[in-house]
Amino acid sequence: MRSGTMPVIELIPAREAKPKPPADRLGFGRHFTDHMFVMDYEEGRGWHSPRIVPYQPIALDPSAMVLHYAQTVFEGLKAFRSADGRIRLFRPEMNIKRLNRSCVRLSIPPVDEQLALEAIRKLVETDSGWVPGEAGTSLYIRPFIIATEPHVGVAPSSTYLFLIIMSPVGAYYAEGLKPVSIMVETRDVRAVPGGVGDAKTGGNYAASLRAQQEAKKYGSSQVLWLDGVHRRYVEEVGSMNVFFKVDGTVVTPELGGSILDGITRNSVLRLLQQWGVKAEERRISIDEIEEAHRDGRLEEAFGTGTAAVISPIGELVLGGRKLAVNGGEIGPLASKLYETLTGIQYGRIEDPFGWMMDVLQ
């Protein structure tokens, strides 16, 4: 898609600015900024009329396809405010590429990557006052596409809306990096090769809700998914990819078509490579992990994702039994990765990979 033809993004400013919630009460995804980005798609005409408008409800015909057949894709990324006041995005082009990969799987027409990037940039610029500056806070950005054709019939929609909304989010670890308990899920399955597990689409998350509720009963905050074919190989954790350190080697499940190609996962692998830490992308079974734990070789476990960046796993709940990882404490590798990634994101340390993109021009 050529940039020469990139349409201008119109701006219809909000009449009034909403009151901003205090930094210690932000939570996650509960408050939304003053503006949102909208673009329409119609068969024959393509994507058109990109615009930034006041944040407002959208009117959908009750037969709109997204409400029935879940033809939808989304993304999640963050804008960070540095100590010097700069506002920057973390690898946004990766999110847009992944959005378009998700589109292909869901039979949704892809968006112009440069236009989508500019839409994110300009929206953050417009609502730059909403990027919080307190330690650990950020602005969460949610691009998504929904099928809007008023038609009750299973077929790709002929019309879509591409929206971007944004939410200031609080520090994920208000009291410092804290290990979580994760339940290994043995009944429900999230995704299977040939399905939509490697796309960021609603159905995957809908399928995960029941197990997540069950996990809470065991005191776990999330579930660790096993593969849907053998019911043995580790997949991912809730909204995170997962890493294990066994015998000094870092192992993360390979991208086999049923898990998300996480941008934090990719960044962690790049950092480990740079640091000379041995890392493997391969199948890893829950038995292998249990065995390593029994033999005292399971050194660390952690999740990676945009929301938490790094989430140390202090406990695995497996068939009712509780396996403590690293004595329930944060491991040194998880800690170093967290400090490095957030250091780059908040501009505290150098950005050797050119991952950060300035929002203000």
Added chain:
Amino acid sequence: MRSGTMPVIELIPAREAKPKPPADRLGFGRHFTDHMFVMDYEEGRGWHSPRIVPYQPIALDPSAMVLHYAQTVFEGLKAFRSADGRIRLFRPEMNIKRLNRSCVRLSIPPVDEQLALEAIRKLVETDSGWVPGEAGTSLYIRPFIIATEPHVGVAPSSTYLFLIIMSPVGAYYAEGLKPVSIMVETRDVRAVPGGVGDAKTGGNYAASLRAQQEAKKYGSSQVLWLDGVHRRYVEEVGSMNVFFKVDGTVVTPELGGSILDGITRNSVLRLLQQWGVKAEERRISIDEIEEAHRDGRLEEAFGTGTAAVISPIGELVLGGRKLAVNGGEIGPLASKLYETLTGIQYGRIEDPFGWMMDVLQ
């Protein structure tokens, strides 16, 4: 759930009746009646305020959970007009029970079954002028529930909307029962045990769109799904369950957790039992079907579902090869089932099972 506490369904009539499309241009799910049913759910308060209101767009916050995490379930059933003018529903209580089973899988609060049944009945009564009377036409009824909480975070919603919309639909086989071509899908997978394949929820349909588009390239109207674990066992067809007649025995895939428990499927099994036709619910592999075809033992194949009732399969496309079933003609069993089921539905023949429910009281 007790009927003693059943709330009254309020009726807010539409000011104007919309023009009704001509019977030969109805299509499927393109036109909607004058009214819709709405009911709200809030955590703590439960389902409340059931009402019939003019058909109208619904306003959703752009962060409404259904748009991101596809937390939604739906149903599909029909109202039929008999020659004597009566309007009747086909086994509606089965749809409501299935809706609630889908709710459990999707962590959605179930609805009161009697209230839901009365909502359907009263809505059809309100828009009874929309039930077409021409041969093969009917009124398609779409109950559905969507998660509406304005929250970008993966968790069950705390608020929901239950809606029922209705669409007059044309004769599925305008020129008489016609065999279809079906492509056996070998790349994409629709569902897997432990997933949501036995729930009627958007994600299953989103996952099916790409393969369905591919099938069109081969001249097939739908795909035949294989199981996601072994990639060998037959599951179902698009929005239909599937039956094969091999060596005089009717075989349909067993309900193993990854396919929908179809109401037409159930009705067909009941009829076969009554007729003394040998029928088996079991795993059946695509190899077994291919072999039966090769040996001339594959007598018939057909799909079953609310939309088409019975859809004879005249051809299976398997790895590019085309296997004709019953010489591409409608088989006698498919034909008899179609005549019997539609006969019961339109009141042309007796209803021995008490399947039909009168709408007008």
